[in-house]
Amino acid sequence: MRIDLVALVVEEYDPAIAFFTGVLGFELVEDSPSLTNDGRAKRWVVVRPPGAQTGLLLAQADGERQSAAVGQQVAGRVGFFLRVDDFDASYQRMREAGVVFVGEPRREAYGRVVVFEDIAGNRWDLLGE
Incomplete structure (x- = not known):
């Protein structure tokens, strides 16, 4: 058993990817099109430190409640x-x-x-x- 991913709510995908890969040196493991539970487009974005098993799922805030959780x-x-x-x-x-x-x-x-x-x-x- 292991923790695979931890979700991190971010304002926008691309600046978050740039920070985690360019500044912290994480690897971009996946950046794939996906859908929300109600069928709207989103992305499935995973970054993790080199050699690590556990990654971060960068989740773009969707709505006021999630936007308030950013940071x-x-x-x-x-x-x-x-x-x-x-x-x-x-x-x-x-x-x-x-x-x-x-x-x-x-x-x-x-x-x-x-x-x-x-x-x-x-x-x-x-x-x-």
Whole structure:
């Protein structure tokens, strides 16, 4: 048993794809036409870190309720955790790409960590040594 996908509500597909692939270095696993439950066109977009099994389903907001959830997937808490092999290189690359960081890197019992925001404003921990 494993978690395959986690849905992340975004405003638009293409800027979200660009952020996750171009800025974070994820792979675009799938970008296929699909339909909503009531038959309207949408896309099935999956990204994931290289070598990872679990991916993110980038789900374009559909309606006011979903639009209100963009950037608030976990009510302002850190809800996503990205572990990297080279913390310093990843942090520097992301800073140069304009990623918004909340505070400075710090050392915790589990390694180095700094909070950043994704394209929608959701908070993530960047983790590494």
